[in-house]
Amino acid sequence: DQQVKQNSPSLSVQEGRISILNCDYTNSMFDYFLWYKKYPAEGPTFLISISSIKDKNEDGRFTVFLNKSAKHLSLHIVPSQPGDSAVYFCAASFDSGGYQKVTFGTGTKLQVIP
Amino acid sequence: NAGVTQTPKFQVLKTGQSMTLQCAQDMNHNSMYWYRQDPGMGLRLIYYSASEGTTDKGEVPNGYNVSRLNKREFSLRLESAAPSQTSVYFCAGMVEWTGELFFGEGSRLTVL
Numbered sequence: 001d002q003q004v005k006q007n008s009p010s011l012s013v014q015e016g017r018i019s020i021l022n023c024d025y026t027n028s029m030f031d032y033f034l035w036y037k038k039y040p041a042e043g044p045t046f047l048i049s050i051s052s053i054k055d056k057n058e059d060g061r062f063t064v065f066l067n068k069s070a071k072h073l074s075l076h077i078v079p080s081q082p083g084d085s086a087v088y089f090c091a092a093s094f095d096s097g098g099y100q101k102v103t104f105g106t107g108t109k110l111q112v113i114p
Numbered sequence: 115n116a117g118v119t120q121t122p123k124f125q126v127l128k129t130g131q132s133m134t135l136q137c138a139q140d141m142n143h144n145s146m147y148w149y150r151q152d153p154g155m156g157l158r159l160i161y162y163s164a165s166e167g168t169t170d171k172g173e174v175p176n177g178y179n180v181s182r183l184n185k186r187e188f189s190l191r192l193e194s195a196a197p198s199q200t201s202v203y204f205c206a207g208m209v210e211w212t213g214e215l216f217f218g219e220g221s222r223l224t225v226l
Contacts, residue, residue, distance in 0.1 A: 009125070009154075032212055034208070034213050034214065037209050041190070041219075042219055042220070043118075043204050043206075043217030043218050043219050044157070044217050045217070046203070046214050046215065046216070047213065049213065049214060056196075089156060089157065091213065091214070093213030095211065098164050099145055099162055099164040099214050100208060100210075100211055101159075102146065102147075102159070102208075102213045103155040104149075104158075105156055106154060106155060106156040112177075
């Protein structure tokens with residue numbers, strides 16, 4: 001039962017254009033949604049998050065949108081840069097009786113073409 | 115400021131051998147986690163520790179044990195390694211109640 005889904009394994013975008021990465025979830029108990037970025041041979045690093053009570057959060061070039069009715073999350077990167085090329089994991093979390101349970105999607109590999 | 119440190123970074127084992135992956139954090143996290151990453155599977159939770167001295171199973175705990183003897187350290191042990199445990203293992207600490215995880219650099223394990 002995959003509660004967090006990233007249906008696009010890969011995405012290619014020209015430098016300077018917008019990158020849009022999508023994520024769907026099924027569990028209504030999730031109260032935080034997060035994006036992590038991962039370069040090869042490194043651990044994932046936290047990028048941006050959004051609480052379930054909000055519908056948008058911005059941090060520089062990165063914006064996360066949350067549509068609770070559709071159970072859909074997206075990450076927009078504008079403008080895209082070659083250094084953004086990485087695997088992006090969507091994640092969602094909720095309080096599972098004493099710990100914050102975090103569930104990850106399978107990742108989307110973004111390639112930004114110079 | 116080391117953050118989350120994992121050792122070893124690489125290890126090759128034969129089927130049936132045992133080993134322990136070490137993880138230490140200096141970020142004062144109460145909660146610590148062990149994940150494994152496999153191609154096409156994302157990150158799956160093996161075990162977690164909500165606080166010092168407590169541990170509990172995640173999604174894929176079979177074949178593993180953990181130990182949280184103090185706040186800083188959370189180790190993962192494979193008692194009898196199997197080829198299915200070939201993976202990249204990540205330790206992480208969490209900023210309380212946010213889901214924001216700080217990961218180590220990973221330990222790549224190959225079981226022959």
